Amino acid sequence: MTGLSELQKDRKGFWGYMNIVISLFIFFVSIQGFLTELSGQVGSLRNGTIKENNEVQ
Template identity: 55%
Template sequence: MLKTIRIILAIIVVMLAGFSMITQNFEFMPLLMLILALTMFITGIMELQKTKKRFWGYVSIGASLFVLYVSVEGFLMI
């Protein structure tokens, strides 16, 4: 279930990033970062469920919290 959600969110991130790069329209950047934060958070949870690579799970969750903070700041600036 988590793997499917992560793949769908990653596809949405790539599509939004491609759209922003092609059209030079950065209006959706806070939304893109919010979805990226969710993707990274799910990746961190999946890594924590594994037994060997717990460190990278914590790193991924920490990075997702930072991206979430930046995304919220972007929403507040609009």
């Protein structure tokens, strides 16, 4: 808790760290969404439900 009170005294430092935390959160959420979509497409390719030109049968 001491570190949090020190960051609240220094507003620039606090918002700098918050910016890093928010950016990392957005990055990991977007990567997770991309990997989920990619694994779904790989599964569809294995099942043969997607043609080569990405049209669904």
